[in-house]
Amino acid sequence: SAVISQKPSRDICQRGTSLTIQCQVDSQVTMMFWYRQQPGQSLTLIATANQGSEATYESGFVIDKFPISRPNLTFSTLTVSNMSPEDSSIYLCSVVEYSYNEQFFGPGTRLTVL
Amino acid sequence: QKEVEQNSGPLSVPEGAIASLNCTYSDRGSQSFFWYRQYSGKSPELIMFIYSNGDKEDGRFTAQLNKASQYVSLLIRDSQPSDSATYLCAVNKGGTYKYNFGTGTRLKVLA
Numbered sequence: 001s002a003v004i005s006q007k008p009s010r011d012i013c014q015r016g017t018s019l020t021i022q023c024q025v026d027s028q029v030t031m032m033f034w035y036r037q038q039p040g041q042s043l044t045l046i047a048t049a050n051q052g053s054e055a056t057y058e059s060g061f062v063i064d065k066f067p068i069s070r071p072n073l074t075f076s077t078l079t080v081s082n083m084s085p086e087d088s089s090i091y092l093c094s095v096v097e098y099s100y101n102e103q104f105f106g107p108g109t110r111l112t113v114l
Numbered sequence: 115q116k117e118v119e120q121n122s123g124p125l126s127v128p129e130g131a132i133a134s135l136n137c138t139y140s141d142r143g144s145q146s147f148f149w150y151r152q153y154s155g156k157s158p159e160l161i162m163f164i165y166s167n168g169d170k171e172d173g174r175f176t177a178q179l180n181k182a183s184q185y186v187s188l189l190i191r192d193s194q195p196s197d198s199a200t201y202l203c204a205v206n207k208g209g210t211y212k213y214n215f216g217t218g219t220r221l222k223v224l225a
Contacts, residue, residue, distance in 0.1 A: 001160075030211075031211045033211075033212075041217070042202060042215045042216060042217040042218055043158070043202070043215045045212060045213075048211075048212070090157075092157055092158075096211050101146055101163075101206070101211070102148065102160055102163055103148075103160070103204075103211070103213060104160060105150075105157040105158050105159070106157060107156075107157050108156075108157045
């Protein structure tokens with residue numbers, strides 16, 4: 001399967017600031033997704049990152065708060081804007097490779113907002 | 115009703131026993147089913163997927179799917195302490211790559 005990396009692996013941020021998380025894949029993939037996993041909870045899909053166009057957001061998530069870019073088939077960024085302590089979570093990117101249906105996850109970014 | 119339901123556990127089994135993890139789903143149109151293992155502090159790792167009714171075996175793992183009853187299960191034979199983790203069930207409706215995840219079952223294998 002594709003090798004997925006995320007940067008940063010963790011960060012501690014102040015309220016009101018923004019953080020951009022990067023997801024890099026070592027091969028071209030068809031789909032890229034961004035998830036949030038709050039402490040002790042399951043995975044919640046934030047959005048589908050679309051190559052060359054605006055991301056498709058799930059109910060409860062908006063572009064102003066979570067802008068996403070996907071300039072090519074191997075890279076995507078998620079920005080968490082104007083952060084509050086409620087945004088403290090693990091953020092995960094996942095990918096689907098061409099000719100497959102299975103999602104594979106990156107190592108995640110652990111975000112703490114003070 | 116949640117779309118994908120799992121018992122949160124913990125499910126405790128002795129080393130060497132069979133661990134049985136269950137998942138039910140509400141959408142009859144669901145077509146693909148996945149089991150992920152997540153160790154504490156790590157990201158989910160895909161361990162099994164199943165698309166057809168019946169059993170699918172891979173090493174110590176067996177996935178079982180019953181679409182008529184809308185459940186999917188994961189059996190882990192000869193359970194090891196290293197199998198202790200949270201197991202997430204994910205369901206895909208088809209026509210999209212999006213998954214619905216259950217809340218996970220925490221498995222503890224006692225040495």
